[in-house]
Amino acid sequence: MKTSIIPLLLACAWAQAETDVPSVLRAQVLLDRHHFSVGEIDGLYGTNMRQALLGFQHAKGLPETGKADKSTLDALDDGQPALVTYTITDADIGGPFQPVPESMADKARLPSLGFSSVEEALGERFHASPGLLKKLNKGKDLHRAGEEILVPNIAGVEPLPKATTLVVSKSMHTLMLVDSNGQIIAQMPASTGSDHDPLPIGDWKVNGVARNPPFHYNPKLFWDAKPDETKATIPPGPNNPVGVVWIDLSKDHYGIHGTPEPGNIGRTQSHGCIRLTNWDAALVADAVTPGFAVVLKE
Structure with missing residues (x-):
């Protein structure tokens, strides 16, 4: 043969x-x-x-x-390549893309807070920085449907085992999901508060999960709000201040949520809440239910 x-x-x-x-x-x-x-x-x-x-x-x-x-x-090593090829589609480049304004008032005037560029959208899809995608694909046109590019291979992931407790470590800047045997089954970087809005150390619970939520901005709850700012409802989208997921905690005004700036997670402070990348927040949202145990520790 x-x-x-x-x-x-x-x-x-x-x-x-x-x-x-x-x-x-x-x-x-x-x-x-x-x-x-x-x-x-x-x-x-x-x-x-x-x-x-x-x-x-x-x-x-x-x-x-x-x-x-x-x-x-x-x-x-799971026997799978770290990088794979991906063909850019018409949907990838179709947008609509628009710059994200700085002020909450200007954000509130938009119908949604989608991606600002093709690079940002592809980065979110493949959990990668836009800079890495450009580096991996020198000479490639990321704005052309049909272009084949190299991307991180994040497919084929094993389902997450059942978690029973969520633990956030202030000192490690991490969020961990733990099973009934005390084994860590998932971990991700987190921004966990600041001197102005410290992480509320203690035992709490999950109240519920909201996906692709609007954000109800109240300047009275933010120490760095500008004097002329007023309440505003910020439309949903990956560039919403809480990203694509809000996991409400039993501590008033506190939650676990996504972010419009994944490159800053674990490197910058938050306004007290636990901030994750959008994809990590979505993973956590799938693992928790109302009443789920949450431990916030030093």
Whole structure:
């Protein structure tokens, strides 16, 4: 039987391409697929990645180095490539895209708060920074339907096991989902308050989940609100101040939510609430129900 060599050549070419993926980028993608999120995949080693590695290593009983060492990469390896090709569609470039205004009053005048650019929309879809997508696809036109680009392979993820408790660590800037055996089954970076609006340490519960919610802005609740600002209802969308998900907590005015600025998660302060990337917030929303236990700790 005659066998074509072309598929073999393509497989070899892909294997070679996969060996060229930097270990940091490969680890970030694999961590994402194992539910130990670095937040925005950017190919850079920083605090969010270190915490994700430490969390994964702890969960798997590996030496807790905080580095993408061989034993950790071996444990992360699920046999799938870190990067895959994606063909840009008409829907991807169709938008509508529009700049997001700074003021709440101007935001409130818009019909929705969608993406500001194709790059932002693709970054959200593939959990990646727009900068990384541009770096991976030099010479490619991200605004052309039919263009094939390289993206992080975030598909084929195993379902998240059942969680029983949600834990937020102020000192680690992380949110963790824990099962009934006390095992961490998911972890993600979080912005967890500030000196003006500290994280309310203690035991709380989930009241409920709102998806793609409007945001009811009340300047009296924000220490940095401008004197002339008034109450406003901000329309839904990924660039809404609370992103695509609001998980209401039993502490008044506090919740867990998404963000319009995924690159800032774990690196900047919040107004007291627990802020995640939109995709991580959506994962948490799927894992919790009303009455779900929440522990906010130092």
